[in-house]
Amino acid sequence: MTSATNKDAAINKVAVIGSGVMGAAIAAHVANAGVPVVLLDIVPEDDDNRNALPEGAVARMMKQNPAPLMHRRNAKLIARGNLEDDLGQIADCDWIVEAIIEDPAIKQDLYGRLDAVRKPGSILSSNTSTIPLKRLMEGLPKSISRDFAITHFFNPPRYMRLLEIVGGPDTRADAIETLAAFGDVKLGKEVVICNDTPGFIANRIGIYWSVVATESAMQMGLTVEEADAIVGRPMGIPKTGIFGLMDLTGIDLGPYVVRSMTALLPADDALHAVVDEKSDLSQLIQKMIADGYTGRKGKGGFYRLKRGAKEKIKESRDFKTGDFRAPIKAKFESITAGKKGLRALVEFPDKGGEYAWRVAGHVLSYAAALIPEIGEDIASIDAAMRTGYAWKFGPFEQIDQLGTEWLAEKLESEGRDVPPLLKVAAGRPLYREENGVRQCMTISGDYADIAVPEDAWALADKKRGAEPISRNSSASLWDVGDGVACLEFHSKMNSLDSNSMAIVREASKIDKKGFVALIIGNDADNFSVGANIGLGLFAANAAMWPVLQQTIKEGQDAYLALKYAPFPVVAAPAGMALGGGCEAILHSDAVVAHAESYIGLVEVGVGLIPGWGGTKEMVMRHALNPKRPGGPMPPVAEVFQTIGLAKVSKSAEEAKSLLFLRPGDTIVMNRKRVLAEAKAKALAMVEGYAPPDKDIEITLPGPTGRAALTLALNDLVASGQATEHDATVSAELAIAITGGDHDVTEPTTEKDLLALERTAMDRLFRETRTLDRIEHMLETGKPLRN
Numbered sequence: 001m002t003s004a005t006n007k008d009a010a011i012n013k014v015a016v017i018g019s020g021v022m023g024a025a026i027a028a029h030v031a032n033a034g035v036p037v038v039l040l041d042i043v044p045e046d047d048d049n050r051n052a053l054p055e056g057a058v059a060r061m062m063k064q065n066p067a068p069l070m071h072r073r074n075a076k077l078i079a080r081g082n083l084e085d086d087l088g089q090i091a092d093c094d095w096i097v098e099a100i101i102e103d104p105a106i107k108q109d110l111y112g113r114l115d116a117v118r119k120p121g122s123i124l125s126s127n128t129s130t131i132p133l134k135r136l137m138e139g140l141p142k143s144i145s146r147d148f149a150i151t152h153f154f155n156p157p158r159y160m161r162l163l164e165i166v167g168g169p170d171t172r173a174d175a176i177e178t179l180a181a182f183g184d185v186k187l188g189k190e191v192v193i194c195n196d197t198p199g200f201i202a203n204r205i206g207i208y209w210s211v212v213a214t215e216s217a218m219q220m221g222l223t224v225e226e227a228d229a230i231v232g233r234p235m236g237i238p239k240t241g242i243f244g245l246m247d248l249t250g251i252d253l254g255p256y257v258v259r260s261m262t263a264l265l266p267a268d269d270a271l272h273a274v275v276d277e278k279s280d281l282s283q284l285i286q287k288m289i290a291d292g293y294t295g296r297k298g299k300g301g302f303y304r305l306k307r308g309a310k311e312k313i314k315e316s317r318d319f320k321t322g323d324f325r326a327p328i329k330a331k332f333e334s335i336t337a338g339k340k341g342l343r344a345l346v347e348f349p350d351k352g353g354e355y356a357w358r359v360a361g362h363v364l365s366y367a368a369a370l371i372p373e374i375g376e377d378i379a380s381i382d383a384a385m386r387t388g389y390a391w392k393f394g395p396f397e398q399i400d401q402l403g404t405e406w407l408a409e410k411l412e413s414e415g416r417d418v419p420p421l422l423k424v425a426a427g428r429p430l431y432r433e434e435n436g437v438r439q440c441m442t443i444s445g446d447y448a449d450i451a452v453p454e455d456a457w458a459l460a461d462k463k464r465g466a467e468p469i470s471r472n473s474s475a476s477l478w479d480v481g482d483g484v485a486c487l488e489f490h491s492k493m494n495s496l497d498s499n500s501m502a503i504v505r506e507a508s509k510i511d512k513k514g515f516v517a518l519i520i521g522n523d524a525d526n527f528s529v530g531a532n533i534g535l536g537l538f539a540a541n542a543a544m545w546p547v548l549q550q551t552i553k554e555g556q557d558a559y560l561a562l563k564y565a566p567f568p569v570v571a572a573p574a575g576m577a578l579g580g581g582c583e584a585i586l587h588s589d590a591v592v593a594h595a596e597s598y599i600g601l602v603e604v605g606v607g608l609i610p611g612w613g614g615t616k617e618m619v620m621r622h623a624l625n626p627k628r629p630g631g632p633m634p635p636v637a638e639v640f641q642t643i644g645l646a647k648v649s650k651s652a653e654e655a656k657s658l659l660f661l662r663p664g665d666t667i668v669m670n671r672k673r674v675l676a677e678a679k680a681k682a683l684a685m686v687e688g689y690a691p692p693d694k695d696i697e698i699t700l701p702g703p704t705g706r707a708a709l710t711l712a713l714n715d716l717v718a719s720g721q722a723t724e725h726d727a728t729v730s731a732e733l734a735i736a737i738t739g740g741d742h743d744v745t746e747p748t749t750e751k752d753l754l755a756l757e758r759t760a761m762d763r764l765f766r767e768t769r770t771l772d773r774i775e776h777m778l779e780t781g782k783p784l785r786n
Contacts, residue, residue, distance in 0.1 A: 015093040023099030024057035028068035031077040033186040054080035070651035099127040125151040145170035162388035163189035188669030190387040198264035202388035213242040218281040229330035234338030236392030247301035367395035368419035436465025475503035483516040494528040508561035517682035521572030530579025555612035559587040568685035572678035586617035591665040592678035593652040600648030605783040607770030611761040616753035623698040697747035700739030709734040725769040732760040
């Protein structure tokens, strides 16, 4: 793994050659970083538009979901052209990425054309997924090879964090450093420097895993549901499992990639032993591809959604018949046993446990045997599998879960080779903590520190070997150095409850313990999904109205205490920041957000409105926006739409457009840099800091504005676009955001708006249809339209 330097500034313009799925998406992500990019492709036959391929690619990306672009305006940074008329546009590019067909001869011909036009010192790279750099550079002059590298992105580039970089014997060291820094800081990637071997790191292990997992399932007579239930969450793999993943990535891609790998790998590589193009599964896949069943992009794959009378019906492929059938839920006891850990799963005496061991035994021993061929740093290899294949744990972290001694003895008892790394480990773990520092084993059997840069750390790095300032079951306060404390939410999905608010109140007084600033963040996938509505449902069903009212008031007071604390508070969201999580952000002085932050006030989905100050903050933020249209109605209309439609930003950039973030808030592309940047921002605010003004007043339209919103709402109900309870909830929202009974001539204060929030929440919690919405959300995870 690498840490970034200021060399990221050396790349100010990029060219991408090839506007296929990967090339276009790479160009989009460069544009997401705010860097101009030229996207070139061949001139298509039988088309009057010579730029049809790149223009069509960008047009498709504008419609895609999940979107390759973080904001629609980023498309303006992508210049589109063709290789015959516009090759000269690469002349001022600092980095040129080739993303064309996987044919070395065609690639080499292109490199010669590019070399004749590119500027001296520019970097040329290939996005090849399997072809070694040595093969691509055969016979080419040093003028190309010294500036050449492989930069292997994973699909989709915006969302998959891994970037594998490979240099050759001629590649300039500073070119690799520049690419690594740009990939890290600007593109937000987990950059892993790989050896020049087929498939590099992630695909070398991942393709072997894919073949073993799928072929073993077929051979053992498992259903697709049973295989995915084991090689899914119990083994730390995304919930799609292996067959669901094949549907997602494209079934037609699998045979091509496997053939490419087997052609490149030495004859003694273990992949050859598990690949059989005549196996039952291989025959089935060939037929599926021929019939157009290539996964989600085709007519379906191992799963499909069939249109029913009222809704789509999920079906699964039956291995015995080859046809689709109704899903059959996997019922292995080993699935439950696996909740206790990987060892419990692979040791469980049923077919699920046997399958888990067959996959884990083969894959983990294969990964261990590849050291040092694909790399010597096991931490980098684990990072590659976590960020390239979305594994929760890398192979060496999984080996530690089993125990190096247990795994070696198990392999030996089955007459299989024990990889040298396991022999060197001699029963010791591959990872350990020593004096608060995480270490990993080297190929010599010694331990080496895992470096943690000061500008790129996780909260776990600060917590290691430390005690919290304060802690309960839902939240904690940690010292992250230099007088800065970190407020961490850590309940399930980081949902918020009275315990969370208790720590928030403590955090607002952290200066009393000598701290000068506070950041709010964590290492979880999501910042916070909002309030624990299950507790509200229980209180409402028991008619515990005073308790509910007190809970709402305590949440408002806790966030107000943060807002007016005598020190800077900086929120550092990543992932989902919904409801109460969004409200924490709105009450902070500043925000340093990961680019992939999905922020929104979604309470209407459960029949409520934001009640911990979110409604109030959005009204004030829009009313005080210097760029808003004049008059009291436009800001109210914007808030009514944002909250009433439960809008959630699809990126941090979009969150700025929705005013969940301010213009001056910082967006960080790399997740591991968010907390460090938030800390730096908080410290920069300390000198001369003063809390916000408490006496701000705004003008709202009052009953007149409410009547206008109600009229529009009635039209939506009449046309069937809104339900009766939508109207009830929106009516309460309209009262809260227009200032209640305040006339347009009367000023409205923060205190007034908070009181309106509480009144609306109290009334809505007493609505049976609100409780139905909450219960449905808790049971299904989906909103109820009632």
